[in-house]
């Protein structure tokens with residue numbers, strides 16, 4: 001028998017029992033559909049993370065902080081207060097100041113170094129208010145690939161009296177379109193200072209309570225641009241809803257720190273950053289740059305370090321999804337076994353005829369295996385279609401909800417070609433495996449018994 | 455007995471054992487059949503007629519004894535070779551027709567060609583040709599349920615002949631038919647034998663019918679060959 005004959009014959013027989021074929025195939029469709037859906041979800045998440053990270057060059061960033069526990073300023077504060085520095089006194093404690101930034105820029109492979117400064121503030125736009133974190137970001141960084149502009153532009157310079165806001169903040173402020181926000185006035189009311197600094201100062205000098213470092217000064221800015229909020233955390237260089245340029249922030253900060261900063265008026269004090277983000281030109285240089293940063297007594301954190309862990313996590317996630325998906329497959333296989341056994345019982349006499357007219361046991365087994373495999377093929381194809389349809393609906397619904405929170409549209413599912421082909425192939429494979437027992441029974445039918453008249 | 459018979463059945467014994475009970479369906483049967491002969495087999499119910507035919511057709515294997523067909527000892531063939539033997543050498547028809555109910559007459563006739571690797575077009579052509587030969591042109595799209603018993607048996611004959619076998623085995627082909635239709639069917643077999651050069655072995659209860667058409671008559675009783683009688687000489 002030729003392969004085309006087997007296929008045609010299988011199709012003809014399945015078509016003759018439309019309802020049963022449809023029901024059995026339906027089981028496979030659901031099983032394979034949910035399995036593909038699971039995998040597509042896993043793939044979607046992985047692709048989202050990896051693509052986004054790569055697109056934003058997140059693997060190119062290293063987060064740098066001073067090695068001592070409490071950050072540069074507290075370390076410095078302790079030194080200022082003549083208290084013992086934490087840890088080994090001989091260990092070099094690097095200070096994250098502008099001088100160090102200059103020095104870092106000279107390290108082979110480092111493209112840029114941005115200080116990281118954030119402070120909490122009350123934001124007002126029109127009549128609505130929101131409490132959020134304001135981050136100081138250089139205009140250079142704002143113009144880079146790190147920032148996804150939705151409307152407007154990056155602020156003109158580091159000294160401009162302009163800010164950039166995230167689209168999610170706008171949504172929380174009831175502004176519907178990003179374009180509508182550009183050019184509007186926004187108020188930033190600084191609320192609170194660095195509490196650790198305050199408390200340490202109080203501990204060190206015992207008179208902090210006299211001059212509470214609380215300011216309610218209000219600053220007005222113009223919104224220069226709206227950017228897309230990034231969906232993921234981690235050591236991102238940018239993770240705030242409001243960006244202000246360093247020049248403008250310097251002025252603010254001075255006032256913010258009024259009261260306590262008077263105590264540490266030396267210029268180096270104000271220059272110490274809690275953390276610095278370093279951008280490496282190529283991901284291949286990340287490890288060597290990390291090493292030279294650590295030589296300088298800095299603590300580093302790079303997303304690259306997490307890549308292996310991430311990959312392991314992805315594999316575990318895939319296995320988990322696979323395990324859930326296999327439940328459906330198991331149920332579907334039983335359906336196939338049942339259908340094939342039924343079909344063979346019904347066609348008992350037909351099997352006798354096949355053998356009487358010269359079919360070998362192998363021919364008979366193959367005839368039924370092709371039917372089984374055909375159910376698998378149909379189940380795989382429609383299962384893929386089902387998975388696609390379900391994922392489309394889920395995507396729309398979830399993104400619909402997420403859009404209200406200002407989260408940008410994300411494709412939660414990914415259907416790479418190998419998943420589509422693999423899903424269909426797996427469906428056929430499972431169906432063939434499910435068909436082994438019934439088709440062997442068919443092959444062993446004794447034609448003499450099958451053909452004996454009533 | 456003709457030692458050079460086209461079909462040579464030697465001391466054929468078939469024992470069925472269902473649990474502790476042993477049934478000897480055929481005991482030391484020896485029959486020789488010449489090429490192109492029409493042989494009738496008769497006997498009471500349970501005398502082993504169907505058993506003999508199934509062994510001859512390669513559907514079953516003997517407990518002892520052997521069968522030679524056209525120089526080949528088919529009782530020594532493997533399972534697969536037996537299937538090929540059935541495919542190319544044997545055509546079978548049965549009392550209950552054994553047509554596939556969901557297939558049209560044409561599809562039923564073409565069915566054996568599927569296993570013989572015959573291309574689709576050729577399958578259809580040959581099946582139509584044989585339907586014509588059994589007088590069923592115009593009924594090719596009908597299901598077995600839409601045909602009379604006689605017509606169904608004609609379809610079965612066409613199916614048995616589609617692979618151009620040299621031997622036609624018929625197990626009570628007229629058992630489900632009235633006497634007029636029975637005669638027509640046997641007459642048709644008789645005519646086809648001459649046209650296609652077939653050797654026919656036909657089982658029947660109706661001795662009169664066999665006496666009218668057959669060249670030889672084999673009588674079975676309790677699994678043994680009672681007699682082999684020549685009714686007509688070689689043509």
Ligand SMILES: Nc1ncnc2c1ncn2[C@@H]1O[C@H](COP(=O)(O)OP(=O)(O)OP(=O)(O)O)[C@@H](O)[C@H]1O
Pocket residue numbers: 470471472477478479497498499500501502503504505506
């Ligand atoms: N598979 C089997 N298992 C056990 N006994 C069997 C089997 N097949 C046939 N027999 C027995 O073998 C004997 C011969 O059976 P067979 O079918 O050859 O008879 P028959 O001459 O064709 O009868 P009928 O005219 O009723 O068709 C019977 O007694 C039957 O019961």
Ligand SMILES: [Mg+2]
Pocket residue numbers: 503504505625
């Ligand atoms: Mg019988």
